Amino acid sequence: MLDKVTLNKLHELHLSGMAAALVRQQEEELEAVSFDDRFAMLVEAEWLEKKNRRIGRLISKAGFRFPASIENIEWNGKHGMAKTDILRLAEGAFIRKKQNLILSGPTGVGKTHIASALGRHACGQGIAVRYFRLPDLFLIISDVRIENRYSAFRKTIASVPLLILDDWGLRPFALEETQELLELLELRYENSSTLICGQLPPSAWHGLFPNPTLADAILDRLIHNAIRYTISGESMRKIIAERTGNL
Numbered sequence: 001m002l003d004k005v006t007l008n009k010l011h012e013l014h015l016s017g018m019a020a021a022l023v024r025q026q027e028e029e030l031e032a033v034s035f036d037d038r039f040a041m042l043v044e045a046e047w048l049e050k051k052n053r054r055i056g057r058l059i060s061k062a063g064f065r066f067p068a069s070i071e072n073i074e075w076n077g078k079h080g081m082a083k084t085d086i087l088r089l090a091e092g093a094f095i096r097k098k099q100n101l102i103l104s105g106p107t108g109v110g111k112t113h114i115a116s117a118l119g120r121h122a123c124g125q126g127i128a129v130r131y132f133r134l135p136d137l138f139l140i141i142s143d144v145r146i147e148n149r150y151s152a153f154r155k156t157i158a159s160v161p162l163l164i165l166d167d168w169g170l171r172p173f174a175l176e177e178t179q180e181l182l183e184l185l186e187l188r189y190e191n192s193s194t195l196i197c198g199q200l201p202p203s204a205w206h207g208l209f210p211n212p213t214l215a216d217a218i219l220d221r222l223i224h225n226a227i228r229y230t231i232s233g234e235s236m237r238k239i240i241a242e243r244t245g246n247l
Helices: 004-012 018-027 035-060 083-089 111-124 134-146 151-158 175-188 212-222 238-245
Strands: 100-104 129-133 162-168 193-198 226-229
Touching: 004 018, 035 111, 035 129, 083 111, 100 111, 111 129, 111 151, 111 162, 111 193, 129 134, 129 151, 134 151, 134 162, 134 226, 151 175, 175 226
Parallel strands: 100 193, 100 226, 129 162, 162 193
Antiparallel strands: none
């Protein structure tokens, strides 16, 4: 019989994965398995539990708008980006190389889902990610300034390996927002990856900014090392609604 004292000590040591695996070994009567193999199984169970908990924390902290996965991306009626492109991006080379990624195209075509799926996949590889709708990010920045937390917040989003900025260019940027973006992108340039989602293609971004000089500086830090995709096709919301009979 398994000693409860041993189990309690494992839990006190925060080895709950190993404790659960030890109970399973007792239930499955693995006496014929060698000690080395059984111990390796216990270590593997603990390692997997800690890894999964870390992934869960990364996903929770990222702040994705909704759950998404590479496997559930809807490809029907989509043009400009193939499944092979997604699978290649999911390998994470663009993050390791500190490259940016730009997804542009009409509303509803699936840009946010693709960005979130890539972000969650990166979390699964142990990479920290933060997701923001750009209008929400500016509101958060305003709040943290009032609460005297601006320096810590900017340091966090400046250093995160993958920063996803969604709904880029819904409206022209104010001068203060432009300056904020420039400071953020300057800190991230060649140090980390930024993923931009928006309806407008990069060729139309210059007109979003009130100051041409600042616009040039921002675009220089975003576009020149970026992988770009222009996605077109039917609205994914419409396709899903038709499939589920909600139209």
